[in-house]
Amino acid sequence: FMEVNDYLPSGVRVLSSVESGKVEPDIIKNYKYVDLNLTVEDLKALRDMEDSNDTDNMYRFLLIKQCNKLNEILPGMFEKIEDYTELLLPDNLLSKDSVIRRFVSDIPEEDYKDQVEIIGWLYQYYISEKKNEVFEGLKKNIKITKENIPAATQLFTPDWIVKYMVENSLGRLWLEGHPDDELKSEWKYYLDEAEQEPDVQKQLDEIREQSKKIKPEDIKVLDPAMGSGHILVYAFDVLYEIYKKAGYSEKDIPKLILKNNLYGLEIDDRAAQLAYFSVMMKSRSKSRGIFNEQIDLNICSIQESNGIPEGAVDLLVNPKKTALEGWVDRKDVEYLINVFHDAKEYGSILDVKSVDFGAIEKRLEEIKDGDLPVYQLQMKNVILERIPPLIKQARIMSQKYDVVCTNPPYMSSGGLYYKTNNFLKRYYQDSCSDLYSTFIELCSNMTRRNRFVSMITQQSWMFLSSFKALRKKIIENMNIYNMIHLGPRAFKEIGGEVVQSTAFVLRKFRDDNFKGTFIRLVDNSRADEKELKFLNIINDRDKSNKYFSSNNSFKNIYGMPIAYWISNRMRIIFNKNKKISDFAECKSGIMTGNDKLFLKFWFEVCSCDIGLGLSSYKDMLKYNYKWYPLNKGGEFRKWYGNNDYIIFMRNSGQTIKQKSLNYRLRDSKYYFLPCITWSRISMDKIGFRKSFKGYLFGDAGPSIFIREDKINYLLGFLCSKIPNVLMTVLNPTFNFQVQDIESIPIIDSDNVLISDLSKKNINISKIDWDSYETSWDFKKHPILTYRQNVYTVKQAFNNWSAFAEKQFYKLKANEEELNRIFI
Known part of the structure; x- marks a missing residue:
C-alpha cells in the first residue's frame, strides 16, 4: 500500500517494481x-x-x-x-x-x-479460516475464549453504512452549530431531521445554541471496537472537511485530528496495528510531513496486567511523598493493575474509572531517569514496558465522547467463555444476551449528554423479549434520531435470512415526542439494492418505506418493540386488548441437552415401550414407560400434525439428569395435558396446532395451556392471519419464543362459530396426517380407503385426489371465514 501510493520515505519499492512486468522488487x-x-x-x-x-x-x-x-x-x-x-x-x-x-x-x-479500506478486507480474509474453526467448535459446545474472540467477531463494515453512521453523528453534531449547505451536500448519506412539534423544536434549538460554541479540536470520536479502523478513517475525512470549513490550515489539520479527535479501542493486537496503519496512511494522504511528527495516536489494543509482579506497586509509589499522598498513589496504581487483569476476556466493556494518571506518569519518569539498586533493575524494565500501555488505554476508556460510532462484535452470550459470560451478567444485566447489545449499553455510557451514538448491529434488540430491559433503558434515556432497518443480506459476505441488521443513530437526549426517521429496507434482497433504495428515499426519488416514529409510540406496546412502521389502528390493538398470557400459560418445555441420544422417531422402538394416551404426570410415575410422545416443532403446519417424536423419560428422566449438563425438566403438572403447540423455529410463518392429551412438550415445541373448552377458540384465532401480522411487531425473526406468543393481543369470546370452524379444521388436518404411515394412527393407505367400487389403482388414486381436494377447499373456506370474523 505504501509503495503504490508513494508513501515510502525512500521512494524505492520493496515488494514490487515501478517497471511493468518486472518481478524482482526494486x-x-x-x-x-x-x-x-x-x-x-x-x-x-x-x-x-x-x-x-x-x-x-x-x-x-x-x-x-x-x-x-x-x-x-x-x-x-x-x-x-x-x-x-x-x-x-x-x-x-x-x-x-x-x-x-x-x-x-x-x-x-x-x-x-487511495483506498486504505483494502487493509480491512485483506485482514478479514486472513482470519476467515480461524473464524470457521471457531464456529465449528461452537457446534460442539466449545465456548469462545479470549484468544478466539477476535476471529469469531471481526466483520468489515460496508463502506456506505460507515458513511451513514459517521455523517449522521459526527457530521450532524457539527452542522447543528455551524449550518453549511455546501458541506452537507458532500455527505450523500446524511438524513435530514423530521419535522418536530414546537415544544420539541424549542429544546433542539437550545441544544444547537450550545453547539455553536464547539470548536473542531473539541470533538472526540471513539470507536470502541475499531477492527482495522474503517470507521476512524472515514471520521478523519469528515473531520478534515470540518476543520477546513472552520478556517484551519490544511497543513496543520492532520496533526490536530490525530492529537485531539480520534480514539480507538480493540481487543485484537493485529487489528489494532492495522487500524493505526490505516489512520496514519489517511493522514499521509493529506500531509507529506506527518511521519515526522511522531504523534502518539489515541488508538490501542487493550492489554492485560497479568504477570505484573506485586513489587511493581511499591516501586510506583514515591517514597518521598507523605503517607496520605502515598496511600492515594498506591490505591490508584493498584486499581490500574487490577482493573486490567484478564482484560482480553472483556475488552472495551470494562468499566474503567479515571485516576490520577499524571501522577503515575510522573513517577514513571522518575524511575526511568533515576538510579535504582541493581536488584530493582529488572522490576524497572517491567514497569516501563507494561505500565504505559495500561495508562493509555485507561485514559481512553474512562472519559466521555461526543460521538461513539462502531460495528460491535456479534456473539450470543451462550457461546462465550464462562468468565466473559459471567462478567456480562454481573455488569450488564439489561443487555447481556449478546455482545453487540452489551456494546449498545456501553456506547451509551461513554457518550456525553446531548451527543451521539451510531452503530450497526443485529436487529434482534428491537423486538425480542430478551432485550426488553435494554429497549426500556434506551427509550427512557435517549431518542432514536434515525435508523436504516436493513434486514437480511446487508453484508455481501453473509447470505441467507438468519443475520438481520439495523444501522442507527441514538442521541443522549430524551423527549418522548421527538420523531425519529426510519428507512425500511428489509425487503430488498441484495446489499447493493439496499444502498440504492436508501439513496432514492432520502433524495425523494422514492416515497415509500420512510417512516416517522417517537418513543411514545413504542411505549404504548407491551415490551416496547421498535415497531416504527405500524399503523395507529394496530397500536390500538396492542394497547387496548388483553394478551394471551392473561388467559393461558405458555411453557417452553423439556430440554434434554442431547437430543441425538434421548429422542427417536416413534417407529424406531417397540410400541410396547411407548406410553400412549396418558393423562398426567401421575400416570407417568404409575406406568413408568421408557418412551413418551413429544411435541418437537417441525415443519410449518397448522391445526394438527408433526407428531413424529418420542422421548426417553423412564424414571422421570433420571438418565437425562445423569448424562446431560444442559437439561431442563420442569412444569411436570402440565405433562400430557391437551394444549396448543407451535414450532419455535420456522423459516416460514408460524403455525399453531392442537395437541390432544398424551404428549410431552419439548423446547423446540413450546405449548399453550388453557381451559380445554377454550382451546378450539384460541386455536382458531392463532391460525387466522392476525397473529402472523402481529408477530412482525413482536418478533420478526425465525425464532418464536414463549414470551412473544404470550404478548399477542386477543379478544376473549365464547363465539361458538369460531370454535366449531376450528374443530372442523382440526379434524380435516388430522385425517390428512393420519393418511400417512408415519402417523401412529395410520390404519390403511388412502388408495384403499377411497377405493370404493373401482378396480384400478388409477381410479382409486383419482378418488383419493378428489377427496383431498374437497378437504382442502373446505379447510380454505373455513379459514377465510375465521379471517373475516377476526378482521
Whole structure:
C-alpha cells in the first residue's frame, strides 16, 4: 500500500517494481540508495550475497532492515525486530506462488490507490479460516475464549453504512452549530431531521445554541471496537472537511485530528496495528510531513496486567511523598493493575474509572531517569514496558465522547467463555444476551449528554423479549434520531435470512415526542439494492418505506418493540386488548441437552415401550414407560400434525439428569395435558396446532395451556392471519419464543362459530396426517380407503385426489371465514 501510493520515505519499492512486468522488487538493485541504517558489516554481507546471486537471502535481509527502518516513523505498525527473526520468514519469498508475489500479481495496483479500506478486507480474509474453526467448535459446545474472540467477531463494515453512521453523528453534531449547505451536500448519506412539534423544536434549538460554541479540536470520536479502523478513517475525512470549513490550515489539520479527535479501542493486537496503519496512511494522504511528527495516536489494543509482579506497586509509589499522598498513589496504581487483569476476556466493556494518571506518569519518569539498586533493575524494565500501555488505554476508556460510532462484535452470550459470560451478567444485566447489545449499553455510557451514538448491529434488540430491559433503558434515556432497518443480506459476505441488521443513530437526549426517521429496507434482497433504495428515499426519488416514529409510540406496546412502521389502528390493538398470557400459560418445555441420544422417531422402538394416551404426570410415575410422545416443532403446519417424536423419560428422566449438563425438566403438572403447540423455529410463518392429551412438550415445541373448552377458540384465532401480522411487531425473526406468543393481543369470546370452524379444521388436518404411515394412527393407505367400487389403482388414486381436494377447499373456506370474523 505504501509503495503504490508513494508513501515510502525512500521512494524505492520493496515488494514490487515501478517497471511493468518486472518481478524482482526494486530494492534489490537500489538498496545502496535507501537509508536502511546499514552498517559496514551489513553492506559487506549484501555484496557477498549479490556476488553469489543469493537473491532470496539478500531480499530477506533487506526486508527486515526496511521494516526496522519504518519503525522509526510508524512504531505502532512496524515493531523493532532483531535479524534472527528473519528465520521465521518463509523460504522463496520471491517465487511465483509466494505470498508477496500473490499480493503484487493477484491484486491490481489500482485497488491500493487511495483506498486504505483494502487493509480491512485483506485482514478479514486472513482470519476467515480461524473464524470457521471457531464456529465449528461452537457446534460442539466449545465456548469462545479470549484468544478466539477476535476471529469469531471481526466483520468489515460496508463502506456506505460507515458513511451513514459517521455523517449522521459526527457530521450532524457539527452542522447543528455551524449550518453549511455546501458541506452537507458532500455527505450523500446524511438524513435530514423530521419535522418536530414546537415544544420539541424549542429544546433542539437550545441544544444547537450550545453547539455553536464547539470548536473542531473539541470533538472526540471513539470507536470502541475499531477492527482495522474503517470507521476512524472515514471520521478523519469528515473531520478534515470540518476543520477546513472552520478556517484551519490544511497543513496543520492532520496533526490536530490525530492529537485531539480520534480514539480507538480493540481487543485484537493485529487489528489494532492495522487500524493505526490505516489512520496514519489517511493522514499521509493529506500531509507529506506527518511521519515526522511522531504523534502518539489515541488508538490501542487493550492489554492485560497479568504477570505484573506485586513489587511493581511499591516501586510506583514515591517514597518521598507523605503517607496520605502515598496511600492515594498506591490505591490508584493498584486499581490500574487490577482493573486490567484478564482484560482480553472483556475488552472495551470494562468499566474503567479515571485516576490520577499524571501522577503515575510522573513517577514513571522518575524511575526511568533515576538510579535504582541493581536488584530493582529488572522490576524497572517491567514497569516501563507494561505500565504505559495500561495508562493509555485507561485514559481512553474512562472519559466521555461526543460521538461513539462502531460495528460491535456479534456473539450470543451462550457461546462465550464462562468468565466473559459471567462478567456480562454481573455488569450488564439489561443487555447481556449478546455482545453487540452489551456494546449498545456501553456506547451509551461513554457518550456525553446531548451527543451521539451510531452503530450497526443485529436487529434482534428491537423486538425480542430478551432485550426488553435494554429497549426500556434506551427509550427512557435517549431518542432514536434515525435508523436504516436493513434486514437480511446487508453484508455481501453473509447470505441467507438468519443475520438481520439495523444501522442507527441514538442521541443522549430524551423527549418522548421527538420523531425519529426510519428507512425500511428489509425487503430488498441484495446489499447493493439496499444502498440504492436508501439513496432514492432520502433524495425523494422514492416515497415509500420512510417512516416517522417517537418513543411514545413504542411505549404504548407491551415490551416496547421498535415497531416504527405500524399503523395507529394496530397500536390500538396492542394497547387496548388483553394478551394471551392473561388467559393461558405458555411453557417452553423439556430440554434434554442431547437430543441425538434421548429422542427417536416413534417407529424406531417397540410400541410396547411407548406410553400412549396418558393423562398426567401421575400416570407417568404409575406406568413408568421408557418412551413418551413429544411435541418437537417441525415443519410449518397448522391445526394438527408433526407428531413424529418420542422421548426417553423412564424414571422421570433420571438418565437425562445423569448424562446431560444442559437439561431442563420442569412444569411436570402440565405433562400430557391437551394444549396448543407451535414450532419455535420456522423459516416460514408460524403455525399453531392442537395437541390432544398424551404428549410431552419439548423446547423446540413450546405449548399453550388453557381451559380445554377454550382451546378450539384460541386455536382458531392463532391460525387466522392476525397473529402472523402481529408477530412482525413482536418478533420478526425465525425464532418464536414463549414470551412473544404470550404478548399477542386477543379478544376473549365464547363465539361458538369460531370454535366449531376450528374443530372442523382440526379434524380435516388430522385425517390428512393420519393418511400417512408415519402417523401412529395410520390404519390403511388412502388408495384403499377411497377405493370404493373401482378396480384400478388409477381410479382409486383419482378418488383419493378428489377427496383431498374437497378437504382442502373446505379447510380454505373455513379459514377465510375465521379471517373475516377476526378482521
